Amino acid sequence: MTDARGESARHPVTIYDVARVADVAPSTVSRAFSRPGRVNSETAARIRRVADELGYRTSPLARAQQTSRTRLLALVVSDVANPFYAEVIHGAQAAATAAGYTLLLIDAQESERHERATLERTLSSVDGVLLAGTRLSDSAIRMLSKQKPLIVLNRTIVDVPSVVPDNGRGIRLAVEHLAELGHRSITYLSGPEASWADGMRWRSLLEAATAASLRARRLGPFSPDVAGGVRAAEEFGARYPTAVIAYNDQLAIGLIRGLTARGIRVPRDVSVVGFDNIPVADLITPGLTTVAAPLYTEGATATRHLLTLVASGQRGTSLSAVLPVRLVVRGSTGRRSRRRSPPVTVAADGDAGS
Amino acid sequence: MTDARGESARHPVTIYDVARVADVAPSTVSRAFSRPGRVNSETAARIRRVADELGYRTSPLARAQQTSRTRLLALVVSDVANPFYAEVIHGAQAAATAAGYTLLLIDAQESERHERATLERTLSSVDGVLLAGTRLSDSAIRMLSKQKPLIVLNRTIVDVPSVVPDNGRGIRLAVEHLAELGHRSITYLSGPEASWADGMRWRSLLEAATAASLRARRLGPFSPDVAGGVRAAEEFGARYPTAVIAYNDQLAIGLIRGLTARGIRVPRDVSVVGFDNIPVADLITPGLTTVAAPLYTEGATATRHLLTLVASGQRGTSLSAVLPVRLVVRGSTGRRSRRRSPPVTVAADGDAGS
């Protein structure tokens, strides 16, 4: 009577409206939607039909308040515009959607204060947290992890489930590749000082180099972006290294730019290896040899693990995963050449700059 | 009595707990948090102190149910991994955060069905919607726009507020640039068939070309990614054009790749112009000449407009914005050269391929 105009019912049609029309108790309608199976299939059908006719939409908010499950997952990244995260987000998004969850994107904007604040505000409205790039301290994360199901990516913390690429193996592959090309010494361009991955990669490099009887050197820290790489190139003196492994692809790309601008050829004069294999790595010239981290898979895996935690109501289980990596060889690495000879035969290219 | 262990209070401390301890009515506590100013500053201070001690956290869910304002904004993109959206997301994210809002990321995964479903599920829990890349029809969007504050990006729909880059001017700039370089005919590589922006750009091209007495031709549609561009290059016959404007940067980049692989030099043999100026445009060799759309600004502007709608409780106001663009000239465009002469003097570069 009050309404029934088919399509656009004004304000919320509630469970009560449906109940009245379908001639059952409100609780039954509720059941029909949340716990079908616990309601007579005929009744359920009728309820569903009436609900459809009335244009009933369940209120996620009211339901969430009751059950404290919002079907929302927070995904924290330090910078959405970073292509590294783009892939991770993509994977997480896909996995979340597949499970009927929605992603709440939190961009920490490279600020710990901001990250804490937003997370705090949001925490109570999500079922779980994915920390893909965080400035938070280990202990802060451990605390969080006690309050909500949580997974860290690209970082390992005692008692906190995590998903990381196999950094050690990645670096080892890169080192071996470089060794095969005749390089005798490798320079590591490090990323953010406090980064777990950075420390991990440098240590692995040290080990792998020793194992292959190469010398290893570390430069940095540099901001892990193209600009950082350009700066690194500027810091190289006249006696620049023949082989470089950078903390990540952007740093490597920046380095190549900077080098090229100085008239130093890649890979003729110096070989450069990146880490992550972001899409651009294949687009630049020369193509970037890099350790391919399964970015998409990381996001998806982490999300699935998180959803497992959410479902089981568990916390802090040490459900950690190390994802396999591979080395993608492109044009930025080559045989070590005798040094100090001026560019004569043009084998490689390189535009821009002098 | 019951609890007061300082830090980690188990389950929710409510407004009632605070009220009891602070010796005021619950409603007063509520006011103190939602409408300070309407409560005696001393009382407010006391309440705040007690709340702190007790570790009271406001429940966004309960509040949202009551006020039906969640401080959540839905941002729909067709593919999170697309660098084009990365910038837009970034801008939106920043603007949202600045206003105390959080972004709910919805990846349509290039599927209209999926987009509708997710949006439907989510709609009731957000205060507004940002459609940055959508497969929805104009009428579907118009309907949505009647239910919730909504802004479309990169598209124009009658009665729906929007934020778009100045496509017309962008294309005009590109055409004029090409004309100045001596090109007499321009080929447009079109993107998604149903894309509003694509139609817009092609029409603008046609106009601008006519105005400059150039010939214009259209090829496509191609999928608006690198692969699409490569495919386009393959479709070019022996008599390829001297100047191309692509629907977007990825298409342009793919085209350059494909061309280069076929031994056709850019810009010597053909000049290529993109659209958007995504970060990679500056990273490839040669650098991509492109129309710089203010991606970040688009996201930010759209969000701010949306927030205005949300605040004013309005719908469908025609609060539309056209954002200025500029042409960024890099290495992918050059003077038109006499055709059919085999590559002799190497002026430009280009590695890869024969």
Place this chain on the structure above:
DNA sequence: TTGAAAGCGCTAACAT
């Protein structure tokens, strides 16, 4: 399998 009743934590009138 269904109904009745109580309440989630908060806000919103309406009083005082």
Place this chain on the structure above:
DNA sequence: ATGTTAGCGCTTTCAA
């Protein structure tokens, strides 16, 4: 400026 009283739309005991 504060207290009182009703709910928001749903889920959840507990009974029937």
